[in-house]
Amino acid sequence: MTKRIDIHHVTRVEGHGNIVVNINDGVVKDCRFDVIETPRFFEAMLRGRPYLDASHITSRICGICSTGHTTASLRASENALGVELSKQTLLLRKLVFHGEILDSHLLHIYMLVVPDFLGVGSVIPLATTHRDVVLRALRMKKLAGDICAAVAGRHTHPIAMTVGGFTHFPTAAELKDLQSQLINCRTDVDATVDLCATLPWPQFERDTEYVSLTKPDEYAFIDGEIKTSDGYQLPIEKYEEVTNEYLVPHSSAKLTRHKRESLMVGALARFNNNYNQLHPRAKEAAQKLGLKPKVTNPYLNTAAQVVEIAHCVEDAINIIDQVLTRGIKFEKPAQVNLGKIGADGCMGVGACEVPRGILIHQYWIGQDGNLTGANCVIPTNQNVGNLEADMKVLVPQIMEKPVDAMRLDLEMLVRAYDPCISCSVHVMKVEKKPTS
């Protein structure tokens, strides 16, 4: 048996990637996911820029997780400069973060994944055949975007988030309105769970090392420590022990591995590592979806995103309660004292769980307040090695299928990871060898 699959630019993912599989006489010769995004060079471009610019520049790494990049960037600068945040700032940061998680997960579930199960090429035909589903998706997504807009001005490239706090605040009336919309949204969340519980998720298991942030008191999205499902836990400053980026000649982004050949980050890793801290309604959703940690089917990363939607809606309702009880105040961003920076400059690491997994920014800042160095570790880079390892196990299991069915299985696997390839700040160019 000889089969060749070459999916040039996988569609319905963010950024550019190719799937290459070659089977000769029943033997898998090639099995790769090539990242062919143009190199972005953000880390090099950050050097010499004022620390206050860093989050404005790095939010442009990714249109989907720009609030996440902003958050990691601000936390890196704040940790470097020793800035303490107020309770209100912490609450508003979490609220806007939930808005982004919801927006991104909804986009992925409804617009990128669901079309595969309904046998269509995009969400567009569903507007005619499944109008209620599409309207629900748009309604929920609009609410997610409105949360971001109320707090930070807009979702893609947030404005009001700055080192030490915010430069604009939502009114109590805006927050109350969002809260009542979130409460109404519970029906839509239930409908989303019910829909996803009926989807025939492909059956495939491959255990791996699941890596996420973790916090003692809450389901971690911002700050915390790095936890792995193999029992390791370490402070974020030691991220390189886990992310451990390495380059491979054949393809794709800088890859990562920890104790195994590869590791997985994202909703499924968070679910596996921090299940106990999910809101009860999210646990209910997990039960309906048949998810119980530890889940080792990577296709179910999308289902774990559904669980997180339920969690974030409930947590956003709670956060707004807390902000309103405290009373929303105009607070100047916490002061930064550059005079404290020594001759060697200062360094800080910021970490958060963006929709696709752990995101790390590390900055070095000089006495003049300008960055002297930067490193950004992107979740999709961390996942590419695991995705390829999955493909290598999956392909022999499905190689009797017709090529079109194999293609779909592989594309669905790539989409399950929700890769955000344009986000891969540092990626490799791939010269594809001509296959004879």
Add this chain to the structure above:
Amino acid sequence: MSQTIRPKVAFFDFTCCEGCQLTVVDSLQRHPDLLDAVEIVQFREAMTEKGEDYAVAFIEGSCSRQSDEAALKHIRERAAVVVALGTCAHLGGVNSLKYLHPLEDVRKYVYGDKAEWYETYDVRPVEAVIKVDFAIPGCPIDRDEFIACVKALLLGKKPPIPDYPVCVDCKLRENVCLYDLGKVCLGPVTRAGCKAICPTYGQSCEACRGFISDPNDSSMRKVLAEHGLTEKDVNSLYTMFTTYQVRQKLMTDSEKPGSNS
């Protein structure tokens, strides 16, 4: 309103964050009727189908490698109308910050001794490679402006992009001028159309939409200096999104690419 002919429209992306295409998707939340007015034949981020027959091409992202030029020319040959979507395509955008460092240094900083594996060159806007008929500015684009531009294109008109400064938008929103709050802002020389969203949310305009066609550049620099900015600070402000536009000036100053300052 039913159209007998729906123009075929395609979306493409080069070096960018894809945030402008996401803004297009988001604009459909408020204007699902847009889908009845055009036929989208290619939009990789959102659909599997890849049609090669299109009248209007929206291009997001800058050109940052030689090998992308052929793809851009391919699009130009097919499309009757090419629209640059957002700052990266329109101006080069944040990608052009690369100009502030020697190219070899930038490559080595990120990829070390593997730098040769990654093809890149001096970032440029789309119009530096192919003829662009219209640009929708902004990082990201403004949803309402995008809708207004699509409507204009459907009517065979020129998209209504203002050529007056952000200050006009800012006054219409009754914002207190950031200069009165002790901050600085590039609003006086930057193209409006964004509803002054950044000053409204407490941040300085960083000229993501590019400059108006007759900016009073020398006065702008004088005002910034009066507010305590050094020449280095001013250059920093002027290079966030518009390094490609001001690079000639920078090259006559001390901060030439290659000088490593």
